[in-house]
Amino acid sequence: MTSTQATSAPTHRLLLIRHGETEWSLSGQHTGNTDKPLTENGKRQAQALVKPLEELDLYRPYVISSPRTRAKTTAELAGLSIDAVWDEVHEWDYGDYEGLTNAQIRAENPGWNLWSDGCPGGESVAQMSSRVDGVIDAAIPLMSDRDVVIVSHGHFSRSFLARWVEAPIARGERFQMLPASVAAVGFNGEFHQLMTLGITGYSSANYVDASRPSRPAR
Secondary structure (H helix, E strand, C coil): CCCCCCCCCCCCCEEEEECCCEHHHHHCCCCCCCCCCECHHHHHHHHCCHHHHHHHCCCCCEEEECCCHHHHHHHHHCCCCCCEECHHHCCCCCHHHCCCCHHHHHHHCCCCCHHHHCCCCCCCHHHHHHHHHHHHHHHHHHHHCCCEEEEECHHHHHHHHHHHCCCCHHHHHHCCCCCCCEEEEEEECCEEEEEEEEECCCCHHHCCCCCCCCCCCC
16 A cells, blocks of 8 residues: 655545445445446435535546446436546455345354455455555545545445555444445545545435444334
């Protein structure tokens, strides 16, 4: 990973945007390579990003999208013009756990945790960490003269945030990325910094995370 002790650092920001709601994100099913479209509500969430992004006053944004339809549609509905599609910013490969909820996985594998155990038949924690580090190293040079936007997925974005601040990827469990939400990172002098987290264009208080059954559904 690029050292934060560099004598000089880019002065521009990098924004992470998670795609809007899909059928599987609503039900809490792990959605990696499955190309689920946005729900109608997910489309509204993405469109609601237009104003917050305008307020962020992006400078010559270079927009990178995951190859999945849900990410590309989110970018377009949010008023962004995609400059590049990078396979490297796809969601965590859940392998054998694709399409399953946490409850279904733990019924067969009690105590399983994505952030410490990875996924059989998919990506390990070490593999995900290495992939995210590669994206960070590729993105930093782009930040020398413009803002960068990565439109991607929940676990990818949370992993990116952890590695950006040079924490183990497991620290991504401590960050939340709601559907169609924005996080911004950058530099404080030469040091990597988390600048903001959780920007949405809708009321996040009304969002129910299906992976947390203790929260009653509306």
